[in-house]
Amino acid sequence: MPPRDGPPYRGGMSNGDGTGSEAAYRQGRDVEIRPITEEEIPAWCKALRLGFLRPHIADASELVRRQFLPGRLLAAFDGVPEPRMVATFRSFDTELTVPGGATVRADAVTSVTVTSTHRRRGLLRALMGRDLDAARERGTAVAILVAAEYTIYGRYGFGPATRQHGWTVDLNRAGGLRAGLPESPGGRTDFADMASVRELGPELHDRWRLTQPGAIARPPLWWDLRTGGVTSPGGTWKEPFTALHRDAGGTVTGLVTYRVEDVWEGGAPNCVLTVADFLALDAGTATALWRLVLSVDWVRKVVVESIGPDDPLPLLLNNPRAASPHEENADFMWLRVLDVPAAFGARTYAAPGRVVLEVDDPLGHAQGRWALETAADGTGRCTATDDVPDLLLGVGALGSLYLGAETAPRLAAAGLVVEARPGAAAAADLLLRTPLKAWNPDIF
Known part of the structure; x- marks a missing residue:
């Protein structure tokens, strides 16, 4: 799965460790697996870039330093002819919303790589085993990750637990929103600058995520990266359009972030609007935000990259057939019960x-x-x-x-x-x- 805006390497992604066994790892006497120190972050980032086949990307050490937790960034060191990192692994604790609105602590696994020269040696098995054992000892209920390849993480007890689901809407066929949809009396929608999004977005998301099973917490760095407060080497961040919806009392009840691809053909507009983030606390807010998204001048196609599988978006249109499933719909977050x-x-x-x-x-x-x-x-x-x-x-x-x-x-x-x-x-x-x-x- 290609990285999106933000850190160049995210998700429970791995370049694969084949079917190597832990026994094979143990036979490699010169390979040591241990947590890295803060001083070793630059070397760890270099190994991460190499593992993800991106050695040309600029160093992201300062970004990783902001996420450093002692004992949670692991590496495998090959000591021949001199010690060097040949595998990387990172985890951190987050809150996961479960059915009913409660949360459990989850061990979020990410930055998983094994250098191509050291595959089939059981390094991933050793790294994963160490992390899961530690998570269990901390009293963590589950572990989660985003799998780049389907066939890797079932070996370690993970199963697909959420889906990435989106829609592509042809506005020439959609006919706009149906009449009679829920409204937000006295509410209003306004564009917001990035500073306002950093200020108001976290509280809105914290309210929203408790209504959505499978949602996880967004740390401050998440908001910094997506609003340009922090840039990441190799990232492609450009300031998006972000609109906030407020109810009659002025409380923020929704947010939509999108970008527009400026395309003209034969002197006529044929622009594509891509929704990157959509949060709505109630049906009236959702109606207001979709009304904005589906009525932007020059736009002929709206791509919603990911929305809840139960979201009624197609049924809100006068012609639901104008919405077709997004081509990248697939399993997304995987979960392992500890x-x-x-x-x-x-x-x-x-x-x-x-x-x-x-x-x-x-x-x-x-x-x-x-x-x-x-x-x-x-x-x-x-x-x-x-x-x-x-x-x-x-x-x-x-x-x-x-x-x-x-x-x-x-x-x-x-x-x-x-x-x-x-x-x-x-x-x-x-x-x-x-x-x-x-x-x-x-x-x-």
Whole structure:
């Protein structure tokens, strides 16, 4: 997945470590895995650029220094003929919203590379194992990452947990917004400068993310990078259009950020507007922001790069067929359960019931047989049990089910969940289903 505006290397991305085993790593006596010191940041950044096939990008040490946490930036050092970094790894703690609006602490994995000369040696397995063990010891419920390649992270217990979902709208066919949509009486929409966005955006996002399962916190550096307060080597940031919506009382209830590609053909405008960020706390705010986006002069196509899978945008149009799925729609954030009772005790459930899950976890964190018991008030708990299992599944499938991104019947149809009791997948789905599909708009 190519980096977007901001740090040149983000996301739980990896150039791959093949199928190398930890045993293979142990045989390489000259390779040491350890946290780096702050003085080693420039060398770590150089190894990161090399691992991501971008040695030409300028040094980003000062940016990484702002994110430095002792013990959380790891590297593999090859000591022959002299010590040098041949793999990188970084993690940090963030808040993840779960169904029901509560949050859990998540170990966010990013900046994962293995230099091409050292693939197939089990370095990624060793780095990942060390980080997940440490996260579990800190009491972290889950780990998350954004996978550049689909086939890598299932080995470590991660499963797809949110989707990147967007739309491309042909304005010549859309016919504008339908009449009678919810409005925000007395509300107004105005463009904002970048300083105002840095000031007002974080509070708005903190309110919004608690309404969206799968959303994560945005640290101050996120806002600095996307408003030009900080620039990153190799980045392509240009000041975008950002509009804020306020209700009748003056409270900010929404934000939209977009850029416009200035295209003219045969003397006529054929511009493309691309929405990069869209936050709305209520339906009236969403109507106002979409009205702005869909009515910009000279624009003939609107591209919404990522919006919630449940967002009704096409249905807001007079002609929903004018909205076609964005070409980059795919799995996005992956999740790994580290503490089963803590993770499943934090979220809410759709119905009362009980299902026994037998989880296979080669790394051991979620291994075992677990009874998920839910009450009529939506609360639930997950405890170890010796009872006969209803469903058999791997820890990756457990991660896909956790936020509601997948259903147990669909995973069972794919052979990723096995029913030990007929009808158990449908019964589990009644408990785990969510009114809003998980979505995380932010790469990290």
